[in-house]
């Protein structure tokens with residue numbers, strides 16, 4: 588089990604992470620999400636042992652990890668970390684980049700390289716020099732590389748950021764299936780909703796150096812603790828409860844666009860501002876009592892059209 592306990596860190600006197608605690612079991616996939624600059628990469632680097640921490644501790648199977656000051660080569664040997672810049676050698680082939688992490692005496696060496704290239708769908712590039720690959724292809728090789736010497740813990744920083752949408756879903760399914768089959772614990776820093784919602788066992792949301800939400804994708808999505816958390820998944824409406832009932836004390840209600848429907852008649856008359864095509868539906872932006880409100884509808888609506896909304 589990985590245990591991160593009360594970790595605090597700052598590059599300068601300003602804290603980038605404060606009192607971060609969570610645990611994760613073997614085979615789990617933890618998605619770390621949050622706005623840019625909230626400390627996701629820093630947290631991965633601390634877990635891997637690249638950054639020294641004065642506050643808090645990281646444990647693996649109840650053994651405290653000692654951090655970079657006590658390691659000849661920073662980074663725990665049973666972990667692998669894939670940073671955003673891939674860390675590949677450009678002038679050697681894909682095969683050599685992955686093979687560098689496998690023993691030349693290993694009789695399964697070639698088979699292992701082929702297996703990994705299949706996971707990331709890069710089989711045909713075995714003999715290609717990395718310098719001649721596109722950004723997305725390099726990223727796929729980098730994923731294969733960190734899996735070469737099978738880690739117990741895999742730390743991935745935006746692993747699909749350069750991968751095109753045509754391939755991303757297939758690659759994600761293939762990689763996460765592979766990690767589960769090998770019982771590898773994976774912690775992923777991501778901006779991608781699908782990475783977190785559809786694949787993670789647990790989502791951790793960071794804001795202003797702290798964990799502001801932690802739970803299964805269903806828990807976090809269905810009961811977001813704030814507009815910030817909900818806005819990771821979708822457009823979110825923050826509606827004052829006094830609009831629904833003027834006699835209540837004000838609290839902010841969070842409603843996803845699919846929770847607001849057009850009604851035949853209601854006390855909420857809105858004016859359509861714009862319709863955005865989303866594939867399965869349209870996202871409609873409308874004006875309700877001087878504020879923007881977003882809801883989903885099966886058809887496009889014209890600008891200035893009046894609609895009644897059911898937002899209860």
Ligand SMILES: Nc1ncnc2c1ncn2[C@@H]1O[C@H](COP(=O)(O)OP(=O)(O)OP(=O)(O)O)[C@@H](O)[C@H]1O
Pocket residue numbers: 598599603621622623624625626627628629630776
């Ligand atoms: N080496 C460094 N020295 C000083 N400050 C740093 C350093 N690396 C990161 N920071 C700062 O620490 C904060 C957290 O950075 P970090 O890279 O962990 O954020 P992030 O959530 O991963 O961002 P992104 O989503 O944009 O990758 C940012 O304010 C960043 O400017």
